[in-house]
Amino acid sequence: MDHEVTAVPRAQRPDPAGHATIYDIARVAGVSPSTVSRALNKPGRINATTEQRIREVAADLGYRLNPVARALYTGQTSTFALILSDITNPVYFELVRGAETVGARENYTMVLAESQESGAREADAAERLLPAVDGIALVSTRMPDEQIRHLAARKPLVVVNRRVDDVLSIVPDPRPGIEAAIEHLAALGHRSFAYLSGPRTSYMSQLRWEIAFECALAHGLSVVEIGPCEPTLAGGRAIKRRVLAAGVTSVLAYNDIIAIGLLLECRDSGMDLPGQLSIVGFDDSFGSDFTSPPLTTIRSPLRQAGELAVERLLSLVRDEDHQHVDDLATVLVQRGSTAAPMLT
Amino acid sequence: MDHEVTAVPRAQRPDPAGHATIYDIARVAGVSPSTVSRALNKPGRINATTEQRIREVAADLGYRLNPVARALYTGQTSTFALILSDITNPVYFELVRGAETVGARENYTMVLAESQESGAREADAAERLLPAVDGIALVSTRMPDEQIRHLAARKPLVVVNRRVDDVLSIVPDPRPGIEAAIEHLAALGHRSFAYLSGPRTSYMSQLRWEIAFECALAHGLSVVEIGPCEPTLAGGRAIKRRVLAAGVTSVLAYNDIIAIGLLLECRDSGMDLPGQLSIVGFDDSFGSDFTSPPLTTIRSPLRQAGELAVERLLSLVRDEDHQHVDDLATVLVQRGSTAAPMLT
DNA sequence: CCGGATTTGGCAATCGGTTGTCATCAAGAA
DNA sequence: TTCTTGATGACAACCGATTGCCAAATCCGG
Numbered sequence A, B: 001m002d003h004e005v006t007a008v009p010r011a012q013r014p015d016p017a018g019h020a021t022i023y024d025i026a027r028v029a030g031v032s033p034s035t036v037s038r039a040l041n042k043p044g045r046i047n048a049t050t051e052q053r054i055r056e057v058a059a060d061l062g063y064r065l066n067p068v069a070r071a072l073y074t075g076q077t078s079t080f081a082l083i084l085s086d087i088t089n090p091v092y093f094e095l096v097r098g099a100e101t102v103g104a105r106e107n108y109t110m111v112l113a114e115s116q117e118s119g120a121r122e123a124d125a126a127e128r129l130l131p132a133v134d135g136i137a138l139v140s141t142r143m144p145d146e147q148i149r150h151l152a153a154r155k156p157l158v159v160v161n162r163r164v165d166d167v168l169s170i171v172p173d174p175r176p177g178i179e180a181a182i183e184h185l186a187a188l189g190h191r192s193f194a195y196l197s198g199p200r201t202s203y204m205s206q207l208r209w210e211i212a213f214e215c216a217l218a219h220g221l222s223v224v225e226i227g228p229c230e231p232t233l234a235g236g237r238a239i240k241r242r243v244l245a246a247g248v249t250s251v252l253a254y255n256d257i258i259a260i261g262l263l264l265e266c267r268d269s270g271m272d273l274p275g276q277l278s279i280v281g282f283d284d285s286f287g288s289d290f291t292s293p294p295l296t297t298i299r300s301p302l303r304q305a306g307e308l309a310v311e312r313l314l315s316l317v318r319d320e321d322h323q324h325v326d327d328l329a330t331v332l333v334q335r336g337s338t339a340a341p342m343l344t
Numbered sequence C: 001c002c003g004g005a006t007t008t009g010g011c012a013a014t015c016g017g018t019t020g021t022c023a024t025c026a027a028g029a030a
Numbered sequence D: 001t002t003c004t005t006g007a008t009g010a011c012a013a014c015c016g017a018t019t020g021c022c023a024a025a026t027c028c029g030g
Helices: A022-029 A033-041 A048-061 A067-074 A090-105 A119-132 A145-154 A175-188 A203-218 A233-238 A240-246 A256-268 A302-317 B022-029 B033-041 B048-061 B067-074 B090-105 B119-132 B145-154 B175-188 B203-218 B233-238 B240-246 B256-268 B302-317
Strands: A079-084 A109-114 A135-139 A157-160 A168-170 A192-196 A222-226 A250-253 A278-283 A296-299 A331-333 B079-084 B109-114 B135-139 B157-160 B168-170 B192-196 B222-226 B250-253 B278-283 B296-299 B331-333
Touching: A022 A033, A022 A048, A033 A048, A067 B067, A067 B119, A079 A090, A079 A119, A079 A302, A090 A109, A090 A135, A090 A256, A090 A302, A090 B090, A090 B109, A109 A119, A109 B090, A109 B109, A109 B119, A119 A135, A119 A145, A119 B067, A119 B109, A135 A302, A145 A157, A157 A302, A168 A302, A175 A203, A175 A250, A175 A278, A175 A296, A175 A331, A192 A203, A192 A240, A192 A256, A203 A222, A222 A240, A233 A240, A233 A256, A240 A256, A250 A256, A256 A278, B022 B033, B022 B048, B033 B048, B079 B090, B079 B119, B079 B302, B090 B109, B090 B135, B090 B256, B090 B302, B109 B119, B119 B135, B119 B145, B135 B302, B145 B157, B157 B302, B168 B302, B175 B203, B175 B250, B175 B278, B175 B296, B175 B331, B192 B203, B192 B240, B192 B256, B203 B222, B222 B240, B233 B240, B233 B256, B240 B256, B250 B256, B256 B278
Parallel strands: A079 A109, A079 A135, A135 A157, A157 A168, A192 A222, A192 A250, A250 A278, A278 A296, B079 B109, B079 B135, B135 B157, B157 B168, B192 B222, B192 B250, B250 B278, B278 B296
Antiparallel strands: A296 A331, B296 B331
């Protein structure tokens, strides 16, 4: 009835390669396992010559510490989870790399999970990973605040690109970049402006809109929100109709993907860019300089955000103090997709 | 002298949240821990009413199995490692996603490591992860065959984009795509052709060159190899000089990044594309349709490669038979960067 | 040369599940 | 009524490393 491996209970269970354990070393070196353990990770606790001998035996036997066994006793797995909504979204590439780099530097292993844009799947992943990691980083999470706090109460946790009360939040400040962008547009002579918003549930999209609104007013531009717009190429292409209908001469998109989609659609329909429409993206993500004209965009320090998130997470794990508050500022990257508006 | 936490040996060690264990459940339900264990994962082994009661107590206590403890005894961590040279290389995005998806489906956790293009760092990562995972997938590895075989002898292992004897290798067949591309170029009237090669140590670049050479000859095109070319935008831009010097009318690049770099450089210098030069990329990676003209490219089934790699890896872990041999074929994606050569 | 301080290293418990073995008990067969 | 048989659940060993505690060995000054 069952096809499970009921026979051969041992024999095939341990590593086929049969890793050496501290017990093997102890036997060969003629000491006790506890001595081996101490020799290997409490330098000085053990007589220098004994320690040396043990190290040699360990090397001979090709010993590698079994992290699972250590984790069981210590409760520390030296592992953290990074959960994000969409691995293939280029916005996250640099963030992931930053996280991985810091993790590796601190001898932590990174576990990557994807929630495929679903809050439920995200909660699932978090719940599943919870007992196996020391901490969790949630990037652009779709979970409600309450659920996030509940997780944070059980494990060290940081959220990136979202502000949650009582939870360590890493969120780049969009203001400097947006201010610069709108100043830039105003200086070029634009009088009308639209913000292309992302998913309704996105904290970041909401925040960017509020700031853009404020800045546009301050510079005397007319300002409207167009959206929500799906954060994909197709979403950006589809929004063109509404942008043209609104009759604006400049737009800021929630992110580069939307901006690029819009740009491609405009070019395909033979519009003159940037003359007829100035487009500003957000994030300076991979590929934003491939377009023609190359996209003017607001760079988010995503790499640093990833690094910082993991640094903070680990200090939370180690129960250290959180030192300085560092600001992650955005900056405007001027490229070719913005220009003075053509006179009609 | 030492800042380590020597005091407070217990108390803070276990989960702050104090997870329930099977011992807690056993106590509440009035049975032994072994009964709890069996009730929870050997359905039928335990009296139905007892089992039900145990399940209820477990739910009440919010019990979650500790995977570390299970792993220690069983030797199975339900975790696999994916090691690749560069996380931010868009070629891998879909591959990573495919791997993650299959892993999640099979209740495996994916650990991601990056070797930063260094064979030594890659070996390091593999060595470090070895005792903590059930299997390893190496993508576009830079390690020598011998070292790979040595790893494979110790843990289930698969390599992607590389052929290594006696090791499970997943490698998409570049031939169909290359044949189609060269046929396409020949049909457009091209008589000369160059292959822009990638890193010298890349198995895939070598393979693609050999096939391209063969196909070009078969279609009566002149053919040269230009390179090696660093697989970055800058590398692609830098190669323009040599391409022009070679006087060819069509090129196939080792990958899209190189092709896009070349394309951007040509546009920036005012060349007429695709009239003066037809460019074909490889991989159909993210952003290859952002350019103007959009890049004609050879699509590699990277998503499937990622899925297949993990499926194979897991069946290796489970010691199952490897069923059918599936072919991963490449296919030509015609876009705008190829056209009939301008008459000079 | 002695007594106390300091090293040094072994014993055994522990982390949380898993499973082989075995005793017990009830039901069915003879 | 007795024996067989299967169902049920407890006991204890085990996975590999860590560490509190203690005893033995060594060193020191007086």
